[in-house]
Amino acid sequence: MSVKIGNNIDLGEFPLLLAPMEDVSDPPFRYVCKKNGADLMYTEFISSEGLIRHAAKSKQKLDIFEYERPIGIQIFGSDIRSMQEATEIATLAKPDLIDINYGCPVKNVACRGAGASLLQDIDKMVAMTKAVIKATHLPVTVKTRLGWDDHTKNIYEVAERLQDIGIQALSIHGRTRAQLYKGQADWSLIKQVKRNPRITIPIFGNGDVDSVEKAAAWRMEYEVDGIMIGRAAIGYPWIFREIKHFFETGTYLEGPTIQERVHNCRIHLHKSIEWKGEKTGIFEMRRHYANYFKGIPNFKEYRMKLVSLLNVIEIDEVLDEISSTFEEVA
Incomplete structure (x- = not known):
């Protein structure tokens, strides 16, 4: 019903x-x-x-x-x-x-x-x-x-x-x-x-x-x-x-792959820029990175990069790097 x-x-x-x-x-x-x-x-x-x-x-x-x-x-x-x-x-x-x-x-x-x-x-x-x-x-x-x-x-x-x-x-x-x-x-x-x-x-x-x-x-x-x-x-x-x-x-779905995490994070970022403009969109997205990649070992270096960059092209490059570096991590 x-x-x-x-x-x-x-x-x-x-x-x-x-x-x-x-x-x-x-x-x-x-x-x-x-x-x-x-x-x-x-x-x-x-x-x-x-x-x-x-x-x-x-x-x-x-x-x-x-x-x-x-x-x-x-x-x-x-x-x-x-x-x-x-x-x-x-x-x-x-x-x-x-x-x-x-x-x-x-x-x-x-x-x-x-x-x-x-x-x-x-x-x-x-x-x-x-x-x-x-x-x-x-x-x-x-x-x-x-x-x-x-x-x-x-x-x-x-x-x-x-x-x-x-x-x-x-x-x-x-x-x-x-x-x-x-x-x-x-x-x-x-x-x-x-x-x-x-x-x-x-x-x-x-x-x-x-x-x-x-x-x-x-x-x-x-x-x-x-x-x-x-x-x-x-x-x-x-x-x-x-x-x-x-x-x-009645069965469990496997958690998102690293590619899915990157894909959703990227969509979220680009939608944020589209809605708020590049400067604000990038700044407000910073609060989300740690959560998107929570539980991934040795991620701190990448998180620090993501929250410091001011250019969407550079952020996209870091996301690509995350996708290839942590490919085996679910």
């Missing part, structure tokens, strides 16, 4: 979602994840205040491409009117859905009344969500956490109230805001939400899924409708295809 968001977004039997990650989930990164099997992706989160003030960085994050569909634009903010206006602007970019971030734990978001901060004021969260739903014809979904801290794990109530006003899906990260990204994600409350007989919308689990084994075990144990993968996909977009292969065949 297919998982659906709204009437028109069919995600298949058990979708794998790419989590929205600030400074990571840009179009070049989304391209390589889509090519490797991500079923639903989101933009980086976009400030509602930035959108309504026409900030260049916020507007650029609205860039979406046909090959990415289905794609959601994720927005965040602390002011209901601003969120409503930002929704109208985001809708004009023609995504498939609008997603609201009620989960970001970082200080400059949560301590300004946005992101996970709304978990401390569910009435305001409900009012804000209503305003967003009213401002668009697109399905509205939400990403959030278990609660603000261990004493206020209110996700059960949040899920019911947000579904009641019309959200079409809910992604839950199995930590509280107080935990940030520390400790282990607790999916037991996600399972309780999914098992709530009142809940009929898709529930997606998020947090710590970094292997085929976890994805397979947690799919069964926690009964979610799909899994959202974040940090584990950075430099390893193959995680989507490996999990899908296991679900379909």
Whole structure:
């Protein structure tokens, strides 16, 4: 049975979602994840205040491409009117859905009344969500956490109230805001939400899924409708295809060859340059090299070269050298 968001977004039997990650989930990164099997992706989160003030960085994050569909634009903010206006602007970019971030734990978001901060004021969260739903014809979904801290794990109530006003899906990260990204994600409350007989919308689990084994075990144990993968996909977009292969065949797919690592890294680099220009594209790609070639012995010398070069032709030459030097390393 297919998982659906709204009437028109069919995600298949058990979708794998790419989590929205600030400074990571840009179009070049989304391209390589889509090519490797991500079923639903989101933009980086976009400030509602930035959108309504026409900030260049916020507007650029609205860039979406046909090959990415289905794609959601994720927005965040602390002011209901601003969120409503930002929704109208985001809708004009023609995504498939609008997603609201009620989960970001970082200080400059949560301590300004946005992101996970709304978990401390569910009435305001409900009012804000209503305003967003009213401002668009697109399905509205939400990403959030278990609660603000261990004493206020209110996700059960949040899920019911947000579904009641019309959200079409809910992604839950199995930590509280107080935990940030520390400790282990607790999916037991996600399972309780999914098992709530009142809940009929898709529930997606998020947090710590970094292997085929976890994805397979947690799919069964926690009964979610799909899994959202974040940090584990950075430099390893193959995680989507490996999990899908296991679900379909019950067998493990071999990891990427060195040629595949180089190929994906190169595509990511060139897409980055195409989207941001050569200088910025090369600079922002530097954070990804270590992850693309993680686990390859004696790689430091090449990584240092990659993060120091300023010319795409020279970077391509180093990638060619990596491909031939480490040909036998899987």
